[in-house]
Amino acid sequence: MAEVFHDDDADLSVVQSRHVAVLGYGDAGEAHALTLRDSGVDVRVGLPESSPNRPGAEAEGLRVVTPYEACEEADLIVVLAPDQVQRELYTEAIEPNLVAGDTLLFGDASAICSGDITPLAGVDVCLVAARAPGELLRAEFTAGRGVPVLVAVEQDASGSAWPLTLSYARALGGTRAGAIRTTFAEEAVTRLFAELAVRGGVQELLRAGVQILVEAGHQPEVASLSCLPALAAAAAPEGGGSTGPQVVGETVRAAMRGVLKEITHGSLSSRVSTQADTAQRW
Numbered sequence: 001m002a003e004v005f006h007d008d009d010a011d012l013s014v015v016q017s018r019h020v021a022v023l024g025y026g027d028a029g030e031a032h033a034l035t036l037r038d039s040g041v042d043v044r045v046g047l048p049e050s051s052p053n054r055p056g057a058e059a060e061g062l063r064v065v066t067p068y069e070a071c072e073e074a075d076l077i078v079v080l081a082p083d084q085v086q087r088e089l090y091t092e093a094i095e096p097n098l099v100a101g102d103t104l105l106f107g108d109a110s111a112i113c114s115g116d117i118t119p120l121a122g123v124d125v126c127l128v129a130a131r132a133p134g135e136l137l138r139a140e141f142t143a144g145r146g147v148p149v150l151v152a153v154e155q156d157a158s159g160s161a162w163p164l165t166l167s168y169a170r171a172l173g174g175t176r177a178g179a180i181r182t183t184f185a186e187e188a189v190t191r192l193f194a195e196l197a198v199r200g201g202v203q204e205l206l207r208a209g210v211q212i213l214v215e216a217g218h219q220p221e222v223a224s225l226s227c228l229p230a231l232a233a234a235a236a237p238e239g240g241g242s243t244g245p246q247v248v249g250e251t252v253r254a255a256m257r258g259v260l261k262e263i264t265h266g267s268l269s270s271r272v273s274t275q276a277d278t279a280q281r282w
Contacts, residue, residue, distance in 0.1 A: 002181065003180070003181040004178045004179065004181075005151065005166055005169070005175055005178070005179040005181070006178060007170060007175045007176060009166055009175065009179075010170035010175045010179075011163060011166075011170075012040070012167055012171060013167070014163050014164050014166075014167035015036075015039075015041055015076070015164060015167040015168045015170075015171050016039070016040050016041055016042075016171075018041070018042070018074075018075055018076040018103075018164070019042050019044075019073055019075050019076065020036060020042060020043050020044070020076045020077075020078060021045075021046050021067075021070035021073065021074035021076070021077045021078065022036070022043060022044070022045050022046065022078045022080060023045075023046040023047075023067050023070065023071075023077065023079055023080060023081050023089060023093075023094075024046075024079070024080035024081035024082070024282050025045055025051070025053040025056070025057050025282070026080070026082070026134075027133055027134035027135060028080045028107050028130070029045070029080040029282075030053075030056070030057070030134060030138070031134030031135065031137045031138040031172075032078060032107070032134070033045050033057065033060075034060060034062070034138060035137065035138060035141050035172050035173065036171050036172070037062065038141070039170075039171035039172075041171055043062065043063075044062070044063045044064070044065055044073060044074070045057045045062050045063070045064045045070065046064075046065060046066060046067035046068075046069070046070030046071065046093070047064055047065075047066070047067065047282070048066065048067065048282075049066060053282070066093075067081075067089060067092075067094075068092070068093040068096070071093050071096075071097040071098075072097045074097075074102075075101065075102050075103065076102070076105060076164070077094055077102065077103070077104050077105070078105045078106075078107070079104065079105070079106050079111065079117075080107045081282050082282050083110050083116075085282065086110075086111045086116055086117060087111070087116040087117065090111075090116075090117045095120070098122075098123055099122075100122035100157070101122070101123070101157075102122075102123045103123060103125075103126060103158075103161065103164060104117075104119055104123055104124070104125050104126070105125075105127070105128060105165070106125075106126070106127050106128075107127075107129055107130070108127075108129050108188070109127055109129070109152070109154075109184035109185070109188040109191075110188060112125065112154055112184050113184055113185060113188040121155075122157050123155070123157055124153070124155060124156055124157050124158050124161040125153070125154040125155035126151075126152070126153050126154070126161055126164065126165040126168070127150065127151060127152040127153070127154065127165070127182075127184055127187060128149050128151055128165060128168050128169050128172065128179075129149060129150040129151075129187050129191075130147055130148075130172065130174065131147065131148050131149065132147035132148070137172065140173060140177075141172065144176075145176055146172070146173030146174050146175070146176030146177040147173070147174065147177050148174065148177045148178050148179070148180065149169050149172065149175075149177075149178075149179045149180070150179070150180050150181075150182045150187050151166065151169050151174075151179045151180070152182050152183050152186075153165055154184045166179065189263055189264060192263050193259065193260050196259055197256045198256075201252070201256070202231065206227055206228070209223070209227040209230075210223045210224050
């Protein structure tokens with residue numbers, strides 16, 4: 001059974017005693033930076049001087065510096081820049097400023113599990129992965145609630161990585177909803193499977209549904225407007241009725257198991273959808 005942590009398991013003062021650099025100000029970076037600030041944490045945002053997100057962060061009253069300067073000042077570095085820039089970011093800004101006792105914290109396990117980043121032996125390596133978009137994380141925190149998070153420690157050089165990880169999760173509101181203990185490897189595999197097999201499968205199911213209705217003589221517009229709401233309705237307890245297993249039978253499950261096997265063996269990571277210009281916007 002999963003180990004779940006709540007507010008009583010986390011001491012907020014632990015992260016409040018650290019100097020935090022949030023690298024990136026996209027969906028996740030903005031939510032983390034603002035929520036940490038509202039939780040009484042010393043935060044600075046690290047962004048390239050050319051980043052179009054600088055004005056927005058500054059308008060929120062956040063202190064914005066270059067990634068190098070942010071890492072130089074911080075003893076807790078939160079890596080929320082796009083995956084495709086993290087290797088270079090680590091080499092140029094993070095690693096030169098790491099000292100024993102520092103902590104690297106990630107919003108997902110991709111860079112560590114892929115080998116893009118190999119942290120120094122003397123630093124803690126932690127994970128707080130929200131299972132919701134940053135906009136929702138922020139909205140729930142502001143409303144006095146939270147979204148579930150996954151927490152993990154890959155490297156505990158200081159012996160105090162877990163208290164800091166749980167404290168960070170609490171600062172995001174994650175321990176209000178529940179912080180579930182996992183590993184970097186499990187987070188990476190389950191997230192990739194959800195994106196490739198589940199989300200990809202749902203998208204293909206939607207396309208197939210519209211196509212079949214059109215083939216039967218129905219208008220494309222009517223077919224689309226009928227199938228799209230069915231995705232939202234499927235989340236209801238009674239959604240799908242008795243025909244769901246008829247559509248998603250053992251053949252589909254076998255295909256999904258095949259995707260999971262390929263992910264586990266590392267052969268599908270290149271299929272993750274990325275936007276080419278993301279690195280220019282962070």
